[in-house]
Amino acid sequence: MDIPVQIAVRLKPPSLADSTQCIFSNPVTQIVITESGQTFHVNRALPVDCTQANLFNSFMIPQINCFLDGCDTSVVVFGQPKTGKTYTLFGSGFECIHSESDQGIVPRFLTEIFHKLIQMPEREFILHITWMQIVNNNIFDVLGAGLVRCYNLEEAFQYLQLGWRQRCQGNNHTVFTVSVEQKWVGTNGVLNHRMSTASFCDLAAYPESGLFALESIIKELLAGNPPKQINYDQCILTAMLRDSFGGRAFTWVIGCISTEPEDYQDTLKILNLCLCCRGIKNFVTVNLFADNNTPVYTDKSIGQQNDSNFNLQFATTQWIKLVSNAEGLFNKILQSKSLSETDINHVTEWLFLKAECDECLNTDVGVDNKDVGPKQGLPRIAEDTEPSELSDDQTDAESDSEEDSHSDTLFQDKLEKFMDYFREKNDQLFAERCEEYLNHIDSDDITISETSGSQSLPIMTSQSNSGRRRTIHPGESLSGAELELLRKVAAKAISPESQKIIIESHKKDLDPEPKLIERELLKMIDSPKTEEICKKYKVIKEKYTQKQILARKLSKEIGSSQTQLKELINLCIAKERLIDDLSKTVSNQNKNYLDRIDGNLIDQDTLKEIRRHETNLKTYKKQIDQIKKQIKKDEKRKNTLDVELVKDKLKLDEISETSISNDLKDRKTHSLKHFTHRITQLDSILKEKTNDLENLQLSKEKELMLRKEIKNLRKTRECLHEQRCSLGHKRKIYKSLSDSEERKLLECEEAIEAIDTAIEYKNNLICGKSPSASLSDTHDNRESRTRGEQMLMARLDKLSHDEMKTLLYRYFQKVVDLRGACAALEAGVAAAADEAAAWRARAAAAWRHAQRLRPNNHGR
């Protein structure tokens, strides 16, 4: 499957924050643009503040899937000195002091590979790494051990640490490789056996001989020369990068460039070289082993027997493991000498039987090995071989004997069928993978929903499918534009409603920004201030869309012109070769051609042929020149359009930002007014409440005081009541009291009554009821009083506290006197009533007596 080399450009952050930048990148349109307006279209135009995580997530995930499917992958980093090539690939170091977020592509790749392989327990794998450096065309093994096997991520990181310390510093090339061999049985019972290598190359900066050699190879490939005709072995670097350029690897080239004006010329050189790489197409294939696709057990349609065979195989392996574990245990127990003699006999017998079994099994394995070939170690990789090689083998075999020849032909047929099948499957796999990859590349999909390559493989187990599906670091994989948008959201430059739109469009749209701005503007269209801006925006937007369409059209035209050009160049080369051949033939036919101008001996036909071809060639060359001119024209137009597009985009951004900020200002002023008004309102409410609270506090205090007073009054009342009771009791017993005691009793009663009235009064105050009408000095009361009373009240008002007290005491005494007099009168009334009753009784008795006497007198 042909996959073009992909290009990413990373700008090194300027050394000083305020230093001028001469190169810019637009991650939305994937354009790198120079200060002079020259544009470079790449697959990933990474922003100047692109983090290591964003860089990795933006293009390495499809590479990892490809790698795990058994394809070779490659990352090659170009750049001037100190532009972050090593930082991009490795990071800033592997010691504890170095932050994980600074880790480059290599450590992240290793982490991800181990993580994914652990998630696929059905896969057996062997992972090796190598770390080489090319110094003055000499190879230097950084780890000193060639291929180094890593069993886990920790080990891989230990080697990274070691290599980082041992590597040579300076202007040299570094090539780090990760190779993985995988073996697993799919649900259809077919064995998958694959091998893939990922190479990561940190190239030296110019001037370096290897780099010049690589540049010339890139140019040759671009000119359409087939890789087979290119001399990759001219130096170590090109030999090592054979698969990366024009080979079988899925390659990403990263251009690390400086943005400083003094590096401008070098930057242009790197950018042009990167663009050259873009024209190279690699033939990416799955690397299969010879035993790949051999049925381990057949699928369900053949019968469940085979399923059970597989189960049996699995059970046997498990059983053997169990038995070996038991053997170890028994040996330990025997050594501990803690068993009885009978137990020791049992265990020894068991061990003996096990040894017998092992012997039998080992002989079987030996027989198998003889028949089938070695089971240990991995068979030779089946390269993407041409069928012709196989036919050669077969020709040799044919000569042996007829029988052999017949079986070989059958074998050959079978093999060819299998080869066709493999090729078909391979192409199908890559068509799917490429489609998936290109979809991924075309979209700026921020969440990388990992669809492992194996998902597209029909042989993948459903279990592993589900196990491998996951989302990787949602926040880290945002595109520059989306990050910018989110930043706006974070800065609250966009209304909450728009934030919702962003999130929704983020889910649905590939590029939410234009829609968001449009909606933001449409939302503000009611505002007269923004109406004008909106109109302007719409006009520019329309122009922008038209220009985009035009740019796309031009790109297509340029593409077709380039293909035409390539075809013509190829034709020219062919013609030139033909002319050369014909000229040679002519010179051979007649060595004295120059002496015999009459040309009798010259093959006239050949000469004519040469002339015809020469004229053709001239026409082709003319056509080429014309097409080249046309392409240049188109490219110029396209570049101007691109610049205009970028400018328009910037304008659009500006307009949307200003309109958004205007609207925001208005809204802010409005809300400020609203809040000020609200604050004033709240302030007055607060004041009222404070007053209420103060009053409440005062009344509370007052109430407390009143309650206290009531409490004291009750106490006094209780004392008085006690006194009254004891005096009353005394009077009951002795039937009479002394005068002073009588007075005391009256005083007590009067005081109790006065206290009750006072308590009632205070209670009314506490409950908020007005005190009794007789006690309050209301207006109505004042009106109803006589003149004398009014004068008395006026005087009372003027009395001092002490005067009032004295007066009250006097009145109290007077009331007691009156009570005493009243009681005496009541007693007199009672005595008189008693006397009257006695007299009445006497009168009644006398009357009855008189009545009794009267009949006797009548009867006589």
Ligand SMILES: Nc1ncnc2c1ncn2[C@@H]1O[C@H](COP(=O)(O)OP(=O)(O)OP(=O)(O)O)[C@@H](O)[C@H]1O
């Ligand atoms: N994108 C970046 N973000 C932060 N720091 C960076 C970035 N790029 C480079 N650096 C820093 O710049 C310095 C030089 O980077 P680095 O050594 O990776 O450059 P180089 O191109 O590999 O250099 P050389 O030409 O020596 O190989 C390092 O300290 C690195 O941490």
